[in-house]
Amino acid sequence: xxxxxxxxxxxxxxxxxxxxxxxxxxxxxxxxxxxxxxxxxxxxxxxxxxxxxxxxxxxxxxxxxxxxxxxxxxxxxxxxxxxxxxxxxxxxxxxxxxxxxxxxxxxxxxxxxxxxxxxxxxxxxxxxxxxxxxxxxxxxxxxxxxxxxxxxxxxxxxxxxxxxxxxxxxxxxxxxxxxxxxxxxxxxxxxxxxxxxxxxxxxxxxxxxxxxxxxxxxxxxxxxxxxxxxxxxxxxxxxxxxxxxxxxxxxxxxxxxxxxxxx
Numbered sequence: 001x002x003x004x005x006x007x008x009x010x011x012x013x014x015x016x017x018x019x020x021x022x023x024x025x026x027x028x029x030x031x032x033x034x035x036x037x038x039x040x041x042x043x044x045x046x047x048x049x050x051x052x053x054x055x056x057x058x059x060x061x062x063x064x065x066x067x068x069x070x071x072x073x074x075x076x077x078x079x080x081x082x083x084x085x086x087x088x089x090x091x092x093x094x095x096x097x098x099x100x101x102x103x104x105x106x107x108x109x110x111x112x113x114x115x116x117x118x119x120x121x122x123x124x125x126x127x128x129x130x131x132x133x134x135x136x137x138x139x140x141x142x143x144x145x146x147x148x149x150x151x152x153x154x155x156x157x158x159x160x161x162x163x164x165x166x167x168x169x170x171x172x173x174x175x176x177x178x179x180x181x182x183x184x185x186x187x188x189x190x191x192x193x194x195x196x197x198x199x200x201x202x203x204x205x206x207x208x209x210x211x212x213x214x215x216x217x218x219x220x221x222x223x224x225x226x227x228x229x230x231x232x233x234x235x236x237x238x239x240x241x242x243x244x245x246x247x248x249x250x251x252x253x254x255x256x257x258x259x260x261x262x263x
Contacts, residue, residue: 016041017049021070024059029067087220088119090253091211094222095122098246102239104226106246108211109146110219111154114161115139116147124226139200142167142181143174145208146221148194152185153210153218159185173198193240198228205231209243214255222247 016039023030023038030038036046050068053059057073091108099106099122106124109116115138141147141162151162167176175181188194196206208223222243224231231239 013049016045017053020046020049020053021058021074024068024070029062029069031067035068087254091120091220091222091250092122094246094250094253095120097249098122098222098224098242099124101242102224102226104224104230106222106224106243107146108250109139109150109208109221109223111141111150111158112138114141114158116141116144116150116221118146119220140168140170142176143170143196143200145194145196145206145225146223148184148188148196149208149210149221149223150218152188152194170200171198171202175199193243195233195236197233203228205233207231207236207239207243209240209247211247211254212251212256214257216256219254222250 019039020035023035032043032046032050035050036043039046050059050061054061054068054071057071059068060071061068087108087110095106095108102124104124105121107118107121109118111117118135118137118139121135139147141151151159163178163182167178167181168174169176175184184194193207193209195208198204200206204225205228206223206225208221210218211220211222213219224239224243
């Protein structure tokens with residue numbers, strides 16, 4: 001368990017850097033001396049903080065008077081956040097459509113710090129559902145259908161991180177062998193979808209398909225989860241077809257252009 005006392009204590013240099021960004025948000029242009037005075041630090045300390053922020057394009061120096069202003073690196077970060085907000089908004093209708101057809105809970109998840117994180121969801125109408133699911137939930141990459149899709153399309157570095165680490169057993173069906181997991185990821189790439197059969201929770205099965213962004217990269221997964229008696233392996237192909245159609249509609253909203261057959 002994380003030590004909350006350590007977690008709550010700010011790192012001084014990071015805190016000061018954040019304060020500088022806040023100052024420049026309120027007043028677009030400030031000199032080193034002005035920043036040092038507001039922080040209550042020596043001018044050399046302010047200079048080192050600004051130099052670090054400048055190296056990451058978070059601030060930039062005005063040539064006219066040597067003052068600093070916010071840099072374009074912040075705009076790139078803002079665009080990344082906006083992209084996630086747009087994905088969450090656009091994904092909801094696709095979740096709704098798939099859930100209406102399947103009558104099961106449908107989720108959209110993204111890769112975040114070696115976990116599959118649910119960003120939006122439509123709860124199925126069946127009386128008996130899956131109680132553990134919620135927006136913001138972090139799922140293991142090796143034991144969930146969403147995690148397997150995200151890991152299959154992840155960078156080699158991310159795959160190595162998971163495959164060389166400890167693979168926790170959640171049930172007797174969880175894949176805990178690296179070679180078996182690597183083979184499973186290859187199968188996901190070949191067929192275009194992933195399954196998890198009682199691998200994170202006993203009696204619960206799940207299916208997931210990838211969602212691509214405009215550049216062809218995998219930006220999310222669309223998945224469904226249900227008790228095994230309602231989602232047996234014999235029904236996987238039919239359920240995947242529904243998920244794939246909903247994922248295609250989501251991709252279209254995200255700007256993915258599908259090349260149709262030519263006459």
